[in-house]
Amino acid sequence: MKSIVIGVIGADVHAVGNKIIDYTLTNAGYNVINIGVLSSQEDFINAAIEADAELILVSSLYGHGEIDCRGMRQKCIESGIGDIWLYVGGNIVVGKQDFTEVKQRFLKMGFNRVYPPGISIDEALKDIKNDLGE
C-alpha cells in the first residue's frame, strides 16, 4: 500500500477539506498519514520519512501558502527524500492573482503539482494515480 502524507500547513486551522482529502484518498486505497492542522514543513517531512511515503500533499486555505511552502523541496533534499512527490492546493496565495503565474511560482519552488482554489479532490486523485502508478 502506498503512503501519502497530508496536512494543513502553517498557522492554518481549516480542518474540513483536510478530512475530505483523508476520506477520499483512504477510500482510493492509499495509506493516508494525516498530520492535521497547524503543521510545519518539518512535521510533513518527518512523517514522510518514518512512513516511507511517496507523496506529500500540502493544503493551505488561508492565503499564506507561499511563505509557508518556501524551501520545502530543499528541506526534503536535505532530509534524504529529495525525490518525493510534492503537491499543494487550496487558497494558496492572497487575493485574486492570475493562477498560471501562481502555479509557475510554486513549480519553481519544487512542487510537482499545484491546484487552484475550488478544485475537487477527485481531480488530484487522477494525478496521484498517474504519478504513483496504480
Next chain:
Amino acid sequence: MARYLLIDFGSTFTKLTAVDSEIGDIIATANHFTTVDTDITVGYKNALSELHKTIGKPMVFDHVVACSSAAGGLKMAAIGLVEELTVEAAKRVCLGAGAKVELVFSHHLNTSEVEKIKSKNIDIVLLAGGSDGGNSECVIYNAKMLGEGHINVPIVFGGNKSAQDEILKIFDEYHLDGYIVENVMPKINQLNIKQAREKIRELFLKKIIEAKGIKKIEQEIEKVVLPTPEAVLRACELLAKGYLYEEGIGEIVVLDVGGATTDLYSISEPSKRGDVILTGLEEPYAKRTVEGDLGMRYSATGILKALTKEEITMINLEKGIDIEQEINQRNLHVGMLPSNQLEEDVDRLLAEMCVYKAMSRHAGKMEEIYTPMGMVHHQTGKDLTDIEAVIGTGGVIIKAKDPKQILAKATNIFRNDFELRPRRPKFYIDETYSLYAMGLLSEYDPLLALKIMKQHLKKV
C-alpha cells in the same frame, strides 16, 4: 496477614522498609551504604541488623523484594529514525521502564556510534524506526551495524513491523541477543510503550541484575523485581488513580532532585481542554523525564551552563555569594553535606534551579496563534496546569527547612502562560522515602500500598 521487607539498592544507599499488613503501616526503616563494588550483601546485612534493632527483635518476613538502581542503574541506548518521532518514542519507552538513557541516536548509525554503545557499557539497546509499513531500510541497516559491531548486550527491536522478518535474520546471522516487540510508534505520532517496557523489565530481571553483581543478593532475598525509577513510577500511578474503593489523590507531579539527575514524574491526562489543537507525538499518562545535566553534585555544573552571565551576576549580587565557586566546589566534593547556614542556602538555591529548569522541559507548551479564523491555542506536550499535587522526594527536598519554597518553583512563578506548569497544586513531601517501597508493595497489596502512601505524605 503478611510482613513485607521492601528494599532499594540505590547507587549510594541500600534502603530498607518493613511493612506489616496487620498493623497496616510501615513498622521500621533503615539504611546503609550500598556495597555493590565488593559484595552487595554486606551493606544489606548491615542495614538489616539496624532494622531489627529498631524493631526490637528479629523478624521473619513473608516477602522480601527489592528494586535496584545500583551499579549505574539500567543503562540504555535508544535508537530511532527521526528525532521528533521514533527517537523520541524510543526514549520515552526507556525512561518509562526506569532506565537511564545514556545514548540517543537517529537515522543511520555510523561506526563511532556503535563503538560508543560498547564503550559506555550499555545494558540494553532499544532499536526503533519507521511506522508500521513505513521505512524499514534504516532499521535493517542499523541492525546490521549493530551486528558488524558485535554488540553483545540484549537488543530489543521495537520498530516497523514490516522489517521484523529481516531483523530476525540479522539477529541470527550475527548471533545477536535480539528480541522482537511491538512497534513503539505504530502510526505517526502514536505511542505504544507497553510491550517494549515489559520486555526491558524482563531482561533487566533475567540478565542485567546478574551482570551487575546484584544477583547474588537473591540467595538472601526473594528477588529483585524492578529498576528503582519504575517502582517509583508505579507508586505514583497508584497514588494518583486510587485502587478499588480507596480513592487516589488525583493527578500528580513528583520531583526527585538527586546528586546526578533531576527526575520528574507526571501522572495526568495530556490535555483536558476541548478548545486546543494538540500536535506532536502522543504523550503518555505516566510520564518520566530525567535531566542528566541538573543535579546537586555530580551535575551541578549543568546548572551553571543553563544560566546567562547576567543571571550569574544577579544571583551573586542578590545572595552575596560566588555561585560559580560554590557549584564547582560541590562538583569536586560530591560527598559534601551543608555544614552551615550559607551552604544550606546555596543548596536550596541549586535545588530550586533544578526544579525550575526540569519542569520547564517536562511541561507542555501553549502557543496562541492568530489566524484569519481568530485566535487558536496550539498545545504541544502535557498540560499540567490542573495538577492536584506536587510531591517532593530526594534528600535535598525532604531535609530542607522549607521544602515548599523549592517545590513552588515547579509552578508558574514567572506568570509565563506559554509553559503549562501546575497552577495551584497542593505540596507534599515523601518524608519517609516510601514511594519506591510502595511501588514494590503494590505488586502484592495495592490497597495497603495506597493507604500507606496517603498516610505518610506530609503536607507542606
